[in-house]
Structures are given as C-alpha cells and as structure tokens.
Amino acid sequence: MTENFPGGNTPEEPWERLLRSVFGPDADEAIAQLRARGMDVDALNAAAGIADDPRLIDQVLAQVRSLLSTGSGPVNRDVAHDVARQAAAAGGDPSVGDAQRRAALDAFGVADLWLDTATELAPAGGSRVVWSRSEWVERTLPAWSQLAAPVATNLVAALGGVLGERLPEDMEGMLPPGMAAVLPPGSLADPSALLERLGSAMFGMQIGQAAGTLSREVFGLTDIGVPLVAEPMTALLPANVEEFAEGLDAPLDEVRLYLALRESAHARLFTHVPWLRGHLLGLLDAYARGITIDVDALDDAVRDVDPSDPDQLRSALAGGGFFGIGQTAEQRATLERLETALALVEGWVDEVATTAALPHLPHAMPLREMMRRRRAAGGPAEQTFATLVGLELRPRRSREAAALWRLIAEQSGLAVRDAVWDHPDLLPTGEDLDDPAGFAGRRATTDAELADVDRAIEAFLAEAEGDDGTQPKA
Known part of the structure; x- marks a missing residue:
C-alpha cells in the first residue's frame, strides 16, 4: 500500500512520508543514508505494514532506530561521518599511487628549501602526508563538527522548542502504521527531544555532505585559512591537484610545487606562531555563540502548520527563511577582527609563497592570480559551510594584506615583517589595510x-x- 503526494501522482511509501515530513528538503539524503547503511527498502516498507515477517520487521526497525538514536550533541557525528565518506567517494576517490606520493613528498622538500629564502620562520617539521579524499575527510571532519556546533545548538534547540509546542498529544496517531516502533524508547512521550534528535541528524547530514564535497575541492589542510588539525602537518591531495592543473596552462609539476609552497608556508606560520590557531578559532567560536535565532520569525513560519500534516511540515522546513540571524554590535566587532586576521594569514602566505616561487616557476604570477580568484569566489561546499558555521571563511581583503606585508619587508626586512606575528596586539588592523x-x-x-x-x-x-x-x- 502506498500513498500519494497531495496534488500529485507520485506514489510514496509510508516510511518515506515520515522522513519527508521531518527532514523536509534533506529527506532524500536521509533516505540515501538509510540505503547506504544496508537498508532493504522493501523490508522497510514491510515495517510500515506491507509484510508480516516479524524477524524482518525487527531488523529494519532496529536499523532506523539506530539512525535516530546514535550520536549525541547538536551535530550527529556518526551521520556526518557516513554521509561525508559517501560524498567524498561520489564520482570516484582513487587511492594514492606510489608515483603520486613520491611527487608530492618531493614537492614538499623543494618547497621548504625555497621558503627559506622568503621567510625567517623555520620549517614546520611534523609529518608530510599525501591523502585520498576519504582520508582527508577522516582527519578533518572533527574540526568541521566543532566549528558548526554553536550554530547547530541554537538551530536545533529552536526547532525543537517551536515545533514541539505544536505536536499533538496523540503522537502515535499521526504516524504511518507500524512506525511508532521505529522511534527510540520514550520518544513519543517527549516529542521535543525527538525533534532535537532529528534536527541533530539533519545537521549531521549537512555537515557530512559539505565536508565530503569540500574534499573534492581542497588541495591540503589549509585551503580555508584555518588549520583543521592541531599538530604540525602538511598535506596534499593528488587527485584534486591533478584535476585543477588540467584546466591551466601551467604544467602539473609547477602547479604541484606552487600548492606545496602555500601549504608549507601555512604550516610554518601556524607552527611558529603558537597563539594564532587558538586566536582564529576563538574568534569563530565567539561569533557563532553570539548568534541568536529569530524565534518570532520561526514561530510565524510554523504558526499555521498542523504537525500531523506531513506535507505542511515539510513545506515549512523547506522554506528555511525563519532562521533569521542578526548581528549584535559585539558580533560585528568580532567579525571585523576575524576577517582582518584571515586576510592577514592569506596575504602573508600569498606573498611568501609567491616570493619563493618567482625565481623558479615561470607561471608563478598566473598561479598566484588563479589562487586569489579561487579563494575570493569560493565553491559550493564553502558556501554551505558559510550557512552552517554562520559566516563566510573567505578573506575579503587578502590583496590589501599581501601589499602590506610586501611593503613592510621592503622597508624593514623579512625579520621585522615576520616579527609582527609575535603577539596578537602587534597585528595590523583594518586601518592598516586601508x-x-x-x-x-x-x-x-x-x-x-x-x-x-x-x-x-x-x-x-x-x-x-x-x-x-x-x-x-x-
């Protein structure tokens, strides 16, 4: 037995209807996640009353219950991990070959030699790694979950609070046949907690999808300006480097060396300026924790929604406009400091890496301009993270920052330029960029x-x- 969308002719199974009523536009991802975990679709339909095999029903219900109850906190990290791995592998995730690994490691060795002439900061040390996309996801996903947690906490709590007030007392009566047994024990007695779990899973799916997509765009660990691991480390993803080089006039070896220079320059900066990583992450956290959800706008969006009507609830969740996020004066000040700091990092790396490359790489300047445009424009995954984290992580004034670093070096030398990083109080301000x-x-x-x-x-x-x-x- 199937049901139809109101006003349409597309048949929809009861279990799909339940997921769509809760996840809205993310239902397809939820359904794909269930299938990826080995879910037997026919068996799941059986759990909704289509078949009578008790053992099969118990197995399916256990799988769905696991999806809704695993993980804790504002971001369901188990769901984020699985979705990210799937997204990273979409379209192929070739393992790193021996020749690719040697070429990348050799590029790091050369990069450190060239950088010695462009900065007083010593090599970072630490490990040099060459990763597939899935390996990048494994190492960086914890950082993305941490960055998104403050925003997720506010959004999930607001969603559960507002919608929970409108859920009927007879929760079981609004569910498709047999689906009450799928939910974690006690869920129907505490519908707000159930909505929070569902919101956490939804946020986990969004984080996972964005991280998996980003794994097909990044070249290493520092593409967004914020280091995604705490320890000194440099990384390259050969598959992404090679795809990027295919659309350029520069040969692959030059592209690889230039990207290795940028990655190694980032690593030197964050290794020898120990306060910098904590400074950036602290600004990010302070900004995100100051975000408040416009509960009135959210309330307006669901005021006329009957939570027992799956299609009304799905439409309300699909709108998304009720998550109105405003900025306080304190947040605006924090954001200005963060954007200036990100620009200073990107500008320093841009200036140092290009200075080191110019005597050796004929295409150094075109590669520099390509990277500037790439960082300024961002990609789909970065835009998704802008929503999840609450702001864009792209440096808006990196060109001005690079010009400032170049001028300081010309006037006072490399040692004075690099000594500006000795303390956060010494950092240039927005006025200095102007x-x-x-x-x-x-x-x-x-x-x-x-x-x-x-x-x-x-x-x-x-x-x-x-x-x-x-x-x-x-």
Whole structure:
C-alpha cells in the first residue's frame, strides 16, 4: 500500500512520508543514508505494514532506530561521518599511487628549501602526508563538527522548542502504521527531544555532505585559512591537484610545487606562531555563540502548520527563511577582527609563497592570480559551510594584506615583517589595510606610547618601594 503526494501522482511509501515530513528538503539524503547503511527498502516498507515477517520487521526497525538514536550533541557525528565518506567517494576517490606520493613528498622538500629564502620562520617539521579524499575527510571532519556546533545548538534547540509546542498529544496517531516502533524508547512521550534528535541528524547530514564535497575541492589542510588539525602537518591531495592543473596552462609539476609552497608556508606560520590557531578559532567560536535565532520569525513560519500534516511540515522546513540571524554590535566587532586576521594569514602566505616561487616557476604570477580568484569566489561546499558555521571563511581583503606585508619587508626586512606575528596586539588592523603606507608611522607612535606607559609603571613602582628599597607599609 502506498500513498500519494497531495496534488500529485507520485506514489510514496509510508516510511518515506515520515522522513519527508521531518527532514523536509534533506529527506532524500536521509533516505540515501538509510540505503547506504544496508537498508532493504522493501523490508522497510514491510515495517510500515506491507509484510508480516516479524524477524524482518525487527531488523529494519532496529536499523532506523539506530539512525535516530546514535550520536549525541547538536551535530550527529556518526551521520556526518557516513554521509561525508559517501560524498567524498561520489564520482570516484582513487587511492594514492606510489608515483603520486613520491611527487608530492618531493614537492614538499623543494618547497621548504625555497621558503627559506622568503621567510625567517623555520620549517614546520611534523609529518608530510599525501591523502585520498576519504582520508582527508577522516582527519578533518572533527574540526568541521566543532566549528558548526554553536550554530547547530541554537538551530536545533529552536526547532525543537517551536515545533514541539505544536505536536499533538496523540503522537502515535499521526504516524504511518507500524512506525511508532521505529522511534527510540520514550520518544513519543517527549516529542521535543525527538525533534532535537532529528534536527541533530539533519545537521549531521549537512555537515557530512559539505565536508565530503569540500574534499573534492581542497588541495591540503589549509585551503580555508584555518588549520583543521592541531599538530604540525602538511598535506596534499593528488587527485584534486591533478584535476585543477588540467584546466591551466601551467604544467602539473609547477602547479604541484606552487600548492606545496602555500601549504608549507601555512604550516610554518601556524607552527611558529603558537597563539594564532587558538586566536582564529576563538574568534569563530565567539561569533557563532553570539548568534541568536529569530524565534518570532520561526514561530510565524510554523504558526499555521498542523504537525500531523506531513506535507505542511515539510513545506515549512523547506522554506528555511525563519532562521533569521542578526548581528549584535559585539558580533560585528568580532567579525571585523576575524576577517582582518584571515586576510592577514592569506596575504602573508600569498606573498611568501609567491616570493619563493618567482625565481623558479615561470607561471608563478598566473598561479598566484588563479589562487586569489579561487579563494575570493569560493565553491559550493564553502558556501554551505558559510550557512552552517554562520559566516563566510573567505578573506575579503587578502590583496590589501599581501601589499602590506610586501611593503613592510621592503622597508624593514623579512625579520621585522615576520616579527609582527609575535603577539596578537602587534597585528595590523583594518586601518592598516586601508593605508599600508602609514603602517610604520602608526606602529612607531604605538610603540612610543607603550614605552611611555612602561616608564610610568616603572617610576610608580620605584616610588612605591621608597628610596631605601623597602616595601611600603600597608
């Protein structure tokens, strides 16, 4: 027995109707996830009342219950992992061949030699790895889940709170025949918790899909400017490097070397500036935790929805516009600091890698421009993460930052340029990106003011101690 969409002729099985009523536009991904876990579609339909084999029904119900109950937190990481692996393998995920591995590792070795002439920061050390897309997913997915968790927490809680108030007391009566047994124990008694679990699974699917898609676009670990692993490490994905090189005039060896230079420059920066990774992640977290869901807009979107009507609920979830995210003054300040920091990282890497490449790679400047445009435009996966994390991770002012780093090196040398990273308080500001030529003068003024403060503090302490050097009386 099947049911039809209202106003349409497409037959829909009862279990599919349930998933579509909850997941909305992500139902196809949920159904694909069930199938990927070995779900027997005919058997699942049997669980909805089409067949009578108790053993088969028990098996299918256990599988669906596992999907809804595994994992914890705002992002269902089990679902994210499985979906990401599937997305990474879509269209093929060839294993790394011996020749590819040797070429990538050789490129890293050459890159470190060339970088020694372009920066005072020493090689990062750590491991050099050559990965398939699936291997990249395995190592980086925890970081993506962590980045998305603050936004996911707010969205899932708001969805469960608003829709939970509109669920009927007779939850079992709104479900297709036999489907109540699929849900985790106690779910019908606490429908808001069930909605939160479903929202967590939905968010896990979105994270997994985006990470899997991104694995077919990235070249290494630092394409987005934020390091995705804590330890010193450089990585290349030969399949993506080779696909990228196919559309360029530059030969593959040059493209590989230029990308290895960028990856190695990133690794040097984050290894020898130990506060930088925590600084960026802290800004991201502070911004994301400040996001508030427009509950009134969400309430308006579902006010006239009958939760027992799967098609009304599906349409409401498909709209998505009720997740109105506004910015507070504090968030705007945090966002400005984050965008400036990301631009400074990208600009430094751009300047250092290109400076190192120019004497050796004939296509260094065209490759530089290609990477600039690629980072400025982003791809579909990056746009998805902009929604999941709450903001774009692309540096908006990397060209200005590169010009500033170049000017500092020309005026004061590489050592002074790289020493700007010694402390976050020394970092250039948005004003410095607007006016690179005035950076040195502003920095000198700031240094003089700090020196005056230091002298005043020393004088105060000396006076407090007294002429004889003894401590003053309380």
